[in-house]
Amino acid sequence: MLLTTYIIIIITGCSLFFIGRNKIVSISKAEDKRPHSLYIYYGFFPAILGIAPSLVLLSLWIGFDDVIFNQMLKNRFPNNLIIDGNQTVLILIAKIQNIASGIIVGKPEQWVISLAEKLIVWRGYSNIMIAISSILLSVTLGYFSLTKIKIEFRARIAVEKLMMIGLVVCSLIAIITTIGIVFSVIFESLRFFRLIPPLEFLTGLTWNPEFEGAARAGSDQAGLSSYGSIPLFVGTFLISIIALSVSVPVGLLSAIYLSEYASKKVRGIFKPMLEVLAGVPTVVYGFFAALTIAPFFRQTGSLIGLDVASESALAAGFVMGIMIIPFVSSLSDDVISAVPQSLRDAALGLGSTKSESIKKVVLPAALPGIVASIILAVSRAVGETMIVVMAAGLAANLSINPLDAVTTVTAQIVTILVGDQEFESAKTLSAFALALTLIVITLILNFFALQIVKKYKEQYE
């Protein structure tokens, strides 16, 4: 049904193109005048007006019809219905939707079936309505635009205006995405903070979202589980520190060597090699950490009498460090290369050795940029997910011992949100609160890094 509608609209658009074009050709012949614009613009004008708005209408309708149906279903729930742990509104709606699409599990109640039947009817009406209205819109706008076509109609300018609208709308997607992220996170976070006071979330020392039991929205038993996020942040911090202590020295020294010492040829070989490290998917690093590095650390640890957890912060942090090397090295390389040659010449001209000129002149001059690259590396480490999910473990230990298993903010978000979840429970909502803090942290880091880079660039421009 919907596919047919799409096709009909597109066919309408194509025919509008030819009608418009033929119209201007015949008008121009009849009046023996050249129109303002090229003929094709008189075809494009009705075609764009005929297609674009109705496609937008169609897509929006498809996106939002479920939102409306869900509300309508909710209003029709029986009054005596008990909404508790096993029967949340969302689950009930999902049940009705499943029945409507022909998936019946067990024996549903009568009212559920009748609502599912209603839903099928609504969907049918809705599809017919959307088909009719979008085709109608297409034809109306097409007809209207065809009436505009005259010899003095400035079709090119009109088409360009429409294109400009299209460009602006596209560039708004970035903003809409940001708004989407912010809203999806903030609303749920606010709901979470209604259940768990922000102070407890930010300062609590135990993270234990498991024992949900009857702790539900509206009930007052939320105290069974605890939502103190400190262990997660300590874990994130610990793993980031380990990652940075691998990636910063290796990345920075590589960048220095490649930009200051290496010949073009050597640079041409090793720079791409470093960048390969950035192209490896994180899930591969996670697998590598869990299967190769963690057992290696564990065995080495037991050899020298250390008890290393099988999922240790060290293994995850170390592998994350390897992953981040190219982020540090490539940005540092850029900023080091941006230091003017004249400064190097000045130092060398005074008789500095190469390393003296680098340590005392080039690096201090490039310092802001290097700091920015490290900040960006931190932000990477904080946001990295798969490595910690696969190799750092999920135990929310409050520990700064790198040999222990710890968990991170991102790992918790994933574990909580993977699989089915109830949007009413504090456990699910806590993931959104964690995401909110994660976004705030990375954006602050990013902001500072960009600010520093901007200042730095101005200095040498």
Place this chain on the structure above:
Amino acid sequence: MSQNIENIVKCRDVSVYYGENKAINSVSIGIEKKSITAFIGPSGCGKSTFLRTINRMNDTIEHCKIEGSVIVDGQDIYDPSVDVVPLRAKVGMVFQKPNPFPKSIYENVAYGPRIHGLASSKSELDEIVEKALKGAGLWNEARDRLNESGTGLSGGQQQRLCIARTIAVEPQIILMDEPCSALDPIATSKIEDLMSELAKEYTIIIVTHSMQQAARVSQKTAYFHLGNLIEYGDTKEIFVRPKDSQTEAYISGKIG
């Protein structure tokens, strides 16, 4: 070539290649001690390239190859055993564009003595810095702002800071690569005065595109054209009675 008592720099058949391109073609020249020698010529004639061979600054350019011998203070500086560090400490360089380090004035001047370990104490370093700044005629302007950034100075002051930075190491020869080309006339005349002053103690070789400058400050002048040394002799001679028609053409403004 004029007879001289002591040539501190002696170049014999020096050719410089950038990859396939020959930038300097078999140049032989001797530079007199404690005098000012000017290299002039149209842009792209290789005078800067040649200047940079004297303290091996061309080493920093990839694919740059040098033939012939350059003897500084009795030592062939392209001998494989030679370390560029003491060479450059001996043959300092001032560049076309003032290039102070993004550090304080004090740190700029102290940089050379620090890396070479010329001062054994803080007070000794202070002395060296003061002496160098005085030598560069910058002391009076800079004494109260030693801790301010060197990049905050005016163009002429920056160039004098660079000169101070160079003489703080107490080199024997100072190479100047068009040191005034980025400066206004007043700053230029200050630097020129300074050069004459410095020539009492140091051997100065200056590359300039300004014939008037060469005439004003130098004792000897060498005219380069397309990588060749066309004429070399006393400045007065060259400007009054050029032997070579190309030199005459350049000096009278026909080429350049």
Place this chain on the structure above:
Amino acid sequence: MAQTRTEKIVIDSLKARGKKERNFRLFGVSAIALAVIFLAILLVSIVSKGAPGFFQYYAIFEVELTRERLDPRGDMSDQSLFEGQAKKIINEAVLEFTGAKNRSEKKAARSLLSNGSDVRLVEFVKNNTDKLDTMQKIKFALDDDADSYFRGFIKKETPEKQRRLSDIEISYLDKMKKEGLISYEVSDYLFFGSASRNAEMAGIKGAFIGSMFTLAICFIISFPIGVATAVYLEEFAPKNKFTELIEININNLAAVPSVVFGILGLAIFINLFGMPRSIPLVGGMVLALMTLPTIIISSRAAIRAVPPSIRDGALGIGASPMQATFHHVVPLAIPGMLTGTIIGMAQALGETAPLLMIGMVAFIVDIPGSVTDPGTVLPVQIFMWADFAERMFIQKTSAAIIILLLFLMIMNGGAVWLRRKLERRW
């Protein structure tokens, strides 16, 4: 040639300074060496684990393809074949070969071949109807424990209680080997199989097709929008607070951790719009939003690299700004835009975390036939397999990783090639 004071001090200091210089250089070289070694260890460990994953052990048994037993309804329909006795026929062949007598022996014999052997037999019959009612030698995959035995992961020397195979099972396997029934071949299950709990039957086909659908959606959405945004910001946008806001937004989006995009998808697409979970359509939309900043940023750079003289030339002969842009600037910038897009697509292909959030981690055996069928993608498949303890899954995971890395290499190599090939120098 008297030495001045400076000269003397400098020459004296040379030894120590030369040493420092060499040390510093050594640090640099060792940093690069370390990074390269890390890369080498990563690749070697994956390749060495993964290479055997491309192969597996098969056993060849001769079975009688009795028509009545295999196709009881006689119409060769799927239903009829399903009702047939494929499993029984195979088991009979195995039992006959092993000569298993009592209950436990029979059980041991039956456990040696893969659970999916009957499906394989049915497939064979379907494709070779003419071979019905004959004896045929057919290759069946070994069960993963039996496979592990031949690979040497399960050893005879281990006490029986501590290994996953019993003595009887091992003796049967040895017999098969002795009689030449066992062959070690390229694993067809890896390439043509789908998700399975049985390691020997698990394959990447479903995940691969899911990845392709997801990537296609991602490209269809992000490329036009990214290019349009870049064109607008570079060519038409007035310099004001609003465009500045858009730019800040794009930079920030590039910094947002990928897992957050998963949350966006979960909260907006699935929860608010009521789209189904686990479908490539939603996955592609989420990845599109994630790759959008990469595409916008590289497209802008590509547009900026087109010299203004070309734009001016077009404007100078009376083209409208829109015409100058779309007739001249954009075509010249397309190679750069495509390069950025391919790199963005490669990122999307390797991305895992956001897809976990929107349910693409579900266990789905069916191979998706469209973008609205539930499915998974390669990296998520790798993530799921990595969780299974069976030895063979580790190998299959590594093999899947090798395939994923190969695709990424091809894409990135393509981007480099495109850049070199189509790059213009002005």
